[in-house]
Amino acid sequence: MQPLTNRAKKLEKKPMTLAERAYLPAIFQGLSITMRHFFMKKATVRYPEEVRPFSPIFRGLHVLKRDEQGRERCTACGLCAVACPAEAITMVAGERKKGEEGLYREEKYAISYEVNMLRCIFCGLCEEACPKAAVYLQADKMAPPRFERDEFIYGKDRLVEPVDPTKRSVRGIQLTPEQAAALSNKMAQQPA
């Protein structure tokens, strides 16, 4: 057959040497690569048991804050949802009833408030948009791994901070003592 260009190169099939036929050079080359990687610093971590150090400006999971009297601050105004570029926040507003003054600070409150953590890009715009200082992104907590997509829809049961003031941290729900110690160790190892 006539070649299309003059760049065609005719290859000759050379007979393999004895070592090549026994695959020895390839086996030793493969083993040397494996051994080299065996002693190299690992690029991965065993998450969630092992947690990478967080950046000082890390924004993690949302928390819906209570005021000093334990009442929910959120008034379901929807500004956080409007500010959210990922459309991750949805809520249903309700009127506070008589006798519920100790539960909700404003006359209107969020009957339901949901954040889709799979959509969220943790930009913090919801936090900035909130006029009631009700929603914050915690600096010390992130969404744990789950197998079901539904489990990344965080409702009020997981967002509102505990009623017990001793269980609250400055910006969110407290870590367990072990997690807090591990986190502060990691933070201390970070370059200034």
Ligand code: SF4
């Ligand atoms: S952090 Fe950003 S993306 Fe996530 S819910 Fe708030 S505004 Fe939306």
Ligand code: SF4
């Ligand atoms: S969290 Fe803040 S901005 Fe969002 S609905 Fe509640 S009060 Fe409004």
